[in-house]
Amino acid sequence: MSGSSKVIENAICTFCGCVCDDIELTVDSGGKHITQAKNACVLGKAWFLEHKVEDFPVALIDGKEASLEEAVDAAAEVFVNAKFPTIYGLSDTTCEAQKQAVAIADYLNGNIDTTTSVCHGPTGMAFQGVGESTASLGEIKNRADFVMYWGGNPAEAHPRHFERYAVNPKSPWMPNGKEDRTIAMVDIRPTQSSMIADIFLQIKPGSDFELLWAMRALVKGRALDRSVEERTGISLDRLEALVQQMKDCQFGVLFFGMGLTMTRGRHFNVGALLQLVTDLNDFTHFVSMPTRGHGNVTGADNVVAWQTGYNFGVNFNRGYPRFNPGEFTTADVLGRGEADALCVIASDPGSNFSAKAIEHIKSIPVITLDPKPTVTSQHAKVAFTTATYGINVPGTVYRMDNVPLSLRPAFDSPFPSDEKVLRAIKERICELRGITPNHKPAA
């Protein structure tokens, strides 16, 4: 066994929503370190190569080392003693773990929410309002001759998005790759991404909605006056030419990022964009897609949705799922000081939520599951160290286009998976709450 290094082909990178599945990993002879990650981008390389199995304790209770069993008991204790336990995070773990987390929320009549609520929650809401036309990334690679990015910087956030999916790939329908496509970027400032664009629209900050609405009007053949330029920074002539190009293409795609979802207008912006794309389908085939960030945030959306009917911000206080963003989204639940226990899986709200929410986090018992210490885990009543998905843990993840993939872990970790810990906590909760198979003996 020892002495020779091991190669894992077709391994899957979960660092960003591209979820590239063509990585070739070399694991050193000790079996505890990745020495090469062929095909990965700079972010992916860092993700794989910097992964070390650290010498952390498997669990801490009140900052003191504890066994896994003790910590599971303590976590279950925290949960069953809470009236409004809230579970949050989930975008950087497997679907198998996500399922256990939703089950816990269900059995506790608690609250569950994912990082979707702070990135593409508005996309989910806009989608509920107007729907979407979308496609898997391969259809875009194969056919898209007009590619637009709005409010995102894939060159830096999703480094292989251009190469693998939307800009450079050649296909039987796009034999010359990028030359066969028109690339357009919309942003408030030039970026690494906009440098490769054929068309760059630098728009005034906060004018996304107006611009999208103006484009909708043009698609529908309505007359617009020239004031659109003053409001958005884009002249009517340019806009007309652009819209014409969009109508004339054979297969268009509009990707959008948090520059659209998290700025003024939020779900109105996304609704306008999704509806623009729908309108364009009167003329040609046109699709859209949010460029999702975390490796399995799309899986989190899916799991929460198939188990409850809603994809984030779900509350079980009444014994069944209810959805209301702003009410059951974690930032709000914490900001209002409502939750009396918090479980965080693979996320760090203690470092990026509002001051009010963080203050509340510090005042309630917190359970964390993470491969590494985080700001949130410093305040935790119970902190678990878990194995890293994709590198140590197998399971299912979803690419940003909802295509599911099975992970190919490189080596074992001494730490348990999120799934294992959550499953144990769930079982303990069921014991404590008397939730058991109601198996009456036959007649």
Next chain:
Amino acid sequence: MSSAIRIKNGKVYDPLNGIDGEIKEICVQDGKIVDSIPDDSPCIDAHGMVVLPGGVDIHCHIAGHKVNLARKFQPESKRHDVSPRVNELRSGTGGSVPSTFTTGYRYATLGYTTAMEAAVPPLGARHTIEELHDTPVIDKGFYILLANNVCLNQLLEKGRMAEFKEAVAWWLNAAKGYGVKLVNPGGDEPWKGNRNSNVHNLDEQIRGFDLTPRKIIKALIDTTNDLGLPHPAHIHCNNLGHSGNYTTTIETMKTAEGRRVHITHIQFHSYGGEVGKNPTSKAKEISDFINNNPNVSADVGQVMFGDATIMTGDAPLTWQLRNMTNKKWINADTECESGCGILPFSYQEHIYTHALQWAIGLELFLMAKDPWRMVLSTDHPNGGSFMNYPKLIRLLMDKQFRKEQAALANQKAINSTSLLDLEREMSMYEIAIISRAAPAKLLGLDNKGHLGVGGDADITLYDDQEDKEAMFNAARYVIKGGRFFIKDYEFCSDYQGRILHVEPEYDRAITQKIKPFFEDYYTIQFENYSIDDSYVHDGEVVPTKSLS
């Protein structure tokens, strides 16, 4: 022996064994139906109850990417239709596209114990299996979409039939599918590649291919037969919903040339009239054809008044409906494999077309001479939720009720059909055929749909009531795999259910032909495409039939 159950004094309907309402004892042991069990075994006194095999749904949409999109899409249909947690039984939400747990429990509450998800692009099969794991109680499988598969179509246009057959078998294995589904054969290419257009004629050339829809249909009918799959090609014909489409449907059936074929939701394909004008009923013509061609089976795809969700691989159809209703709409293309459209929908009594569709479905049921080949479905949730099955059964069994309901619907539509002249009332035996025995038989599930020795102990007991809708709405006992799921109207323990799939043999060399295609056309690695056995740890391989 806790695993043994005796059911005595019940009125048993078991058409596969020719049992028509006899008072008969059924013995269960270790999940199977057996001859006898020890005298002191637990016993249900089923006096006053009807005993049926568990229901089998041959065509529904309950799991996978498109279903989940439809869930996320419609919060408005969920808030007023919740399903609270009951002890260990998980909570969920309903509407026409319920959450996974709720789907399983609701099917089982109606007495259904097997259901087939009807449209899965192989690239999304992993997702479908994940959801099916969370769809409790029922056994389940899914059909994979192959009629717009670019790789297969390239083999076909070049006439490489041997490789085509191997590739179909490989695809079934790779995706862990149960059967082969055709949706609007040839229609994806014009939809995705030519400004949302479509094909309309079986002999029209498909853009980009030296191929016609008919050639694809013929090849997949032949291949599914040649592979000995338990269920033949399952076809959603071209021109769904279009006035005058019944000729396309008949042409599709003729293409089988006597070989086994299943036409799904045939109600949506039984329209006369001219394109762009109001449809008329051609239920008679379709029924006559099926009555005279024993190689053809169909499920009806009954429309039920109320809320529904259009959810189909037929993207151009959904787009057309979207333009009529102007409702929110989803399109979702899957690379090289499929299209998909989703639209909230509502069938309304007063609307001519909806009332006509409702009447045509009933005509098809009532005109079928052989109930073994015209089975029950609403194409859930397309024609309405499976929760409508009890009402549909009452419509078929109760002529008076049917006439009352018809009186509430658009009279111009109703009077243009022969519905009011159809006096037939289906018997309990016939209901047992169209909802249990026949779908199981058409699926090639030898252990399901009957209560004979060796069968799976999937059994439903209903109180024998005059109002068949009330009766079928709530089973009194549901036994799944020999265990109680419902006992005396109450939920017992949860139950996982199995995934049914096929593993037809194929020549491994075919992967050398498919792999280069993946490199050119797909965005995932060929090696990451096939679904690992670990995904179906609770699966059951249904054997292919020996070929003669």
